[in-house]
Amino acid sequence: MTALTHSAPSRLRFDLWWLPRGILLGLLAFAIFGPLANLLLWAVTERWYFPHTLPLEYGFSFWARVFSPRGNAMESLTNSVIVAILAVAVSLALAIPAGYALARLKLPLRGLILLVFMIPQAFPNLPVYVNVARLFYEIGLNGTIAGVVLVHVTHGLVFAVWIATAAFAAIDVELEQAARSIGAGPLQTFRDVTLPLAMPGLMASAIFVFLESLDEFTGSYFVGAPDVNMLPLLLYNAGAGGNYQVASITALLLLIPSVGFMLVVERFLKADVLSRVGR
Structure with a gap:
């Protein structure tokens, strides 16, 4: 009791x-x-x-108003997707050799090199993009797709290089040595052994760059507007004008690929890759 x-x-x-x-x-x-x-x-x-x-x-x-020809949604969506795809292509073209070199070669000041890629994130975006816009105006890149892509690449390289470095570092060197021992050359070893094993991490890197580019507003505004219409610019104009319906529809267009791609990233970016980021 x-x-x-x-x-x-x-x-x-x-x-x-x-x-x-x-x-x-x-x-x-x-x-x-x-x-x-x-x-x-x-x-x-x-x-x-x-x-x-x-x-x-x-x-x-x-x-219906958003997707009408006068709504600019389809043009903004097309431009955003094109810029994001080009930003992914340029970022991976630079990140794959850089990531492999940082993961495999005994480079001096390796940590400092990785830190350099984070410099665009270390400063406030506004003063940086104001000066970038002035420079691009002088060389004819302001208001062009190429100029917007270059601005997006500066941010995308942070994700691309760091994740690519971790993806290559997670691959066992003995697998490459085994391929070399049976007569494969360096290029063939990289193409047939290293690259396929690093592909999940590289896919995650590409998705991060794509999402970063799709949501980038400040650089798109200072370098692209008003000649290059982008979804974040359309969202900003609608919200600033008090048109919350158009702003919400545009936000959903940005949200759907973000959620879908993040689910893909969760599947491909495993703990063994994440554990090597920054090493």
């Missing part, structure tokens, strides 16, 4: 411990999914104003 009496308060305290946990998890879920739910509501809203808690009228007329 005494044991039962002592166990009841302890069990009650144990049960009450889940109350703050539940409240904390509920607040966390609201912080994550609340803005997304609001975004989805605005995307299908026709009329919604204060003090009404929910929209007064639902519909898809704003979707």
Whole structure:
């Protein structure tokens, strides 16, 4: 009887411990999914104003307006995808040889070289892009796809080089030595052994660069606007003008590939690759 009496308060305290946990998890879920739910509501809203808690009228007329020829959504989406693909191609073309050299060769100041690739992230974007825009204007790159791609590559190289270096470093050197021992040359060994094994990490690197380019606003604004329409610029103009329906639809266009690609990254970027980042 005494044991039962002592166990009841302890069990009650144990049960009450889940109350703050539940409240904390509920607040966390609201912080994550609340803005997304609001975004989805605005995307299908026709009329919604204060003090009404929910929209007064639902519909898809704003979707038709966004994708109409005058809406610039298709042009912005096409430009964003083209720039992102070109940024991935240029970044990987530079990151694959750089990552292999940093992973395999005994380079002096290797850590400093890796740190140099992070310099574009170390300074505020605004003053950097103002000066880049002035320089590009003088050489004719301002307001061009090529200029926007170059700006996106400066940020994409951070992900590309670091992840490529980790992907190559995670490959066992003995596999390359075995291929060389049976007569394969350096280029053939790299093409048939090293590159296929590093491909999951390189794919993750390409996805990171693609998403970074797709969401880049500051560089696109200072270097591309108003000649090169991009989705982040369309989102900014719609939000600044108070057109929350158009802004929400544009945000969904940016969100869908981001979520899908991040699921792919989670599958390909394994712990053995991540553990070698920065080594």
